[in-house]
Amino acid sequence: MLERRYVWELPIRLIHWTIFLSIGVLSVTGYYIGNPFIVVRGEAYGGYLMGWMRFIHAVTAFVFTLSVLARVYWAFVGNRYARWSEFIPLSRERLTGMLKMLAYYLFLRRDPHPSVGHNPLPGLSYFLLYLAFIVQILTGFALRSAAYPGGFWPLAFGWILTVFGTQAVRLVHHLLMWVIIAFMIHHVYSAILVDTEEKSGLISSIFTGYKIVRRGEK
Numbered sequence: 001m002l003e004r005r006y007v008w009e010l011p012i013r014l015i016h017w018t019i020f021l022s023i024g025v026l027s028v029t030g031y032y033i034g035n036p037f038i039v040v041r042g043e044a045y046g047g048y049l050m051g052w053m054r055f056i057h058a059v060t061a062f063v064f065t066l067s068v069l070a071r072v073y074w075a076f077v078g079n080r081y082a083r084w085s086e087f088i089p090l091s092r093e094r095l096t097g098m099l100k101m102l103a104y105y106l107f108l109r110r111d112p113h114p115s116v117g118h119n120p121l122p123g124l125s126y127f128l129l130y131l132a133f134i135v136q137i138l139t140g141f142a143l144r145s146a147a148y149p150g151g152f153w154p155l156a157f158g159w160i161l162t163v164f165g166t167q168a169v170r171l172v173h174h175l176l177m178w179v180i181i182a183f184m185i186h187h188v189y190s191a192i193l194v195d196t197e198e199k200s201g202l203i204s205s206i207f208t209g210y211k212i213v214r215r216g217e218k
Contacts, residue, residue: 001215007081007116008209015071016206019133022064023184027177029057034174061140068133081117087127094120105190112194116213122190129183132176139173 008016032038032053075084089095101121103109113119118126142160145153161169195202205211 002212003215004210005116005213006209007079007211008205009074009079009082010209011070011074012078012082013206013209015067015074018067019064019071020184022060022067023180025060026057026064027181029053029060030174030177033057034170058144061137061144064133065137068130068137071130086118087123087130089120089124094123097121098124112197114198114214114217116211116217119194125183129180132180132183136173136176136180139169139176142169143173 033050036050038049074082075087080086085091085094089098097113097115098120100109100113101119104112105121117123138157138160141153142157143166145157146161146166148154164172191202194200199212201208201210201212
């Protein structure tokens with residue numbers, strides 16, 4: 001017997017799409033800042049493109065940071081499907097499910113491990129993704145501190161440049177951008193794949209919050 005169950009709360013859905021859109025804007029503007037690929041002709045005051053790119057990148061970075069912090073907060077106050085335990089496989093059940101999902105992705109298992117919320121293996125990958133988000137935020141604000149000597153930014157984040165060096169921080173920030181983009185591509189692919197296999201409405205659930213699950217399934 002199947003039932004329609006409310007899984008993804010509204011804050012989770014809003015955070016998901018805010019982060020998704022933020023990553024797109026940050027990737028385009030960040031890549032341009034590191035490698036300007038648009039030539040603007042004429043007087044500088046009429047085409048201050050780099051300034052606009054930096055401004056948009058900075059504003060979006062603040063939105064992205066607040067979204068990540070909001071998701072971390074909701075991991076402690078949200079419903080069972082949003083909780084931190086969905087991301088860190090500490091229980092035997094989650095560890096077993098993670099191995100089953102790994103076997104599925106390696107074509108050693110025919111069907112994906114059933115799960116109402118996050119599957120154990122993707123759940124762990126999301127935990128690692130958020131660690132990457134945090135590193136990206138810290139390195140981004142550290143690079144910002146170099147452009148604003150004195151005041152809050154160097155005081156709060158300048159130590160990162162001192163410890164690791166500006167070029168190393170810049171390289172990590174750039175490489176993580178590509179890692180996150182690659183993850184997003186795989187995330188979309190695997191979501192479509194699992195939705196096709198399970199027929200659970202996984203894709204539509206990130207819009208509506210509801211999935212189709214077996215009655216009694218946890």
